[in-house]
Amino acid sequence: MEPPVTALSPRPRGRPPRPAAARDGTRARLVRRGIEVLTEKGFASTGIDEILRREGVPKGSFYHYFASKDDFGAAVIDGYADYFAAKLDRWLLEADRAPLDRLRDFVADARAGMARHGFRRGCLIGNLGQEMGATHDDFRRRLAAVFADWQARVAACLEAAKAAGELAPEADCDRLAAFFWIGWEGAILRAKLVRSARPVDLFADTFFAGLPRQST
Amino acid sequence: MEPPVTALSPRPRGRPPRPAAARDGTRARLVRRGIEVLTEKGFASTGIDEILRREGVPKGSFYHYFASKDDFGAAVIDGYADYFAAKLDRWLLEADRAPLDRLRDFVADARAGMARHGFRRGCLIGNLGQEMGATHDDFRRRLAAVFADWQARVAACLEAAKAAGELAPEADCDRLAAFFWIGWEGAILRAKLVRSARPVDLFADTFFAGLPRQST
Numbered sequence: 001m002e003p004p005v006t007a008l009s010p011r012p013r014g015r016p017p018r019p020a021a022a023r024d025g026t027r028a029r030l031v032r033r034g035i036e037v038l039t040e041k042g043f044a045s046t047g048i049d050e051i052l053r054r055e056g057v058p059k060g061s062f063y064h065y066f067a068s069k070d071d072f073g074a075a076v077i078d079g080y081a082d083y084f085a086a087k088l089d090r091w092l093l094e095a096d097r098a099p100l101d102r103l104r105d106f107v108a109d110a111r112a113g114m115a116r117h118g119f120r121r122g123c124l125i126g127n128l129g130q131e132m133g134a135t136h137d138d139f140r141r142r143l144a145a146v147f148a149d150w151q152a153r154v155a156a157c158l159e160a161a162k163a164a165g166e167l168a169p170e171a172d173c174d175r176l177a178a179f180f181w182i183g184w185e186g187a188i189l190r191a192k193l194v195r196s197a198r199p200v201d202l203f204a205d206t207f208f209a210g211l212p213r214q215s216t
Numbered sequence: 217m218e219p220p221v222t223a224l225s226p227r228p229r230g231r232p233p234r235p236a237a238a239r240d241g242t243r244a245r246l247v248r249r250g251i252e253v254l255t256e257k258g259f260a261s262t263g264i265d266e267i268l269r270r271e272g273v274p275k276g277s278f279y280h281y282f283a284s285k286d287d288f289g290a291a292v293i294d295g296y297a298d299y300f301a302a303k304l305d306r307w308l309l310e311a312d313r314a315p316l317d318r319l320r321d322f323v324a325d326a327r328a329g330m331a332r333h334g335f336r337r338g339c340l341i342g343n344l345g346q347e348m349g350a351t352h353d354d355f356r357r358r359l360a361a362v363f364a365d366w367q368a369r370v371a372a373c374l375e376a377a378k379a380a381g382e383l384a385p386e387a388d389c390d391r392l393a394a395f396f397w398i399g400w401e402g403a404i405l406r407a408k409l410v411r412s413a414r415p416v417d418l419f420a421d422t423f424f425a426g427l428p429r430q431s432t
Contacts, residue, residue: 130346186402
């Protein structure tokens with residue numbers, strides 16, 4: 001999926017505007033490149049040197065932008081979370097579409113993005129969760145919070161579907177949204193392994209078919 | 217989850233029996249320890265030295281047992297696959313239980329195993345799939361084959377449920393089994409992130425509730 005387009009962390013106070021802007025620009029470029037590389041290779045396998053080299057940033061200047069590799073990882077997670085939340089909003093708040101179609105549109109867009117990259121990338125948050133959920137407690141909490149945020153956005157869309165009469169009044173939208181993200185991350189993992197959209201389609205078709213509908 | 221108890225690869229031919237047996241014993245111990253450590257930390261973060269040290273095997277002797285770190289990783293995947301297939305069979309072929317209860321028993325056992333390890337370990341195959349699905353083509357294929365094997369075992373159990381009248385005759389057991397493993401791996405990832413059984417319970421409850429039942 002594509003990198004975000006904006007710098008993410010607040011600019012440090014008290015610096016002259018021009019150098020700070022340049023610094024933030026470089027920092028944002030490193031984060032964008034980090035999203036791309038970490039999504040494909042994970043955190044442990046990614047060398048900071050590779051990121052710096054690919055952005056043409058001198059090797060010694062990393063600590064000008066980040067306190068540590070972990071600090072860089074946290075900035076990458078936050079950057080991806082912001083980018084992805086905006087992407088979800090773009091689809092799930094699209095007032096011209098019926099609520100369930102909005103979620104279908106998001107699925108179709110994400111599927112197309114994965115196909116564009118040959119099903120090699122998957123989801124940065126899922127990847128890092130698998131890799132570091134057990135070992136980095138700070139990252140674990142940060143990643144869990146990202147899923148909670150995405151889940152709330154899908155739950156709101158499902159509530160809109162309920163209000164529009166697409167879902168049964170007794171539908172538990174929070175549970176359904178949790179189920180959606182659990183299955184979605186599993187489907188992306190399998191899509192990467194088999195290099196095909198089949199697991200994503202199978203999951204999405206089954207999910208939508210199983211939603212509790214308004215009885216007519 | 218627990219390590220397997222047998223050596224996995226065929227003994228090299230032409231060696232005298234006693235040293236070969238000792239060699240296989242050490243190799244099997246390294247693989248068992250590898251399953252434990254790789255399940256928690258992943259492949260890239262795991263140092264071979266740590267595995268050797270924890271088994272009291274001299275540092276220089278690794279290449280006596282494995283051709284490379286990748287060869288070790290492959291042996292660990294095969295060891296886990298064999299161990300887990302036997303575990304699945306133990307639950308899913310239990311003739312004294314109704315077929316769907318067999319699958320529920322497997323879920324309960326796996327859940328208890330995760331709880332015993334504080335939800336830190338997850339599934340080695342899922343973990344390595346996330347970490348290396350994009351970068352190691354040999355591992356990717358190997359991991360996809362493991363999921364295909366597990367899926368076939370669950371599909372057979374669901375076919376038995378259909379034969380016993382627990383599932384509707386039109387149930388597509390292969391699809392349901394694929395859906396089960398997609399969601400299961402997603403649930404384990406989330407359980408690791410939130411350090412709780414809730415995602416596993418939510419997935420399993422929703423999966424069993426959604427199965428197409430025999431209409432009465």
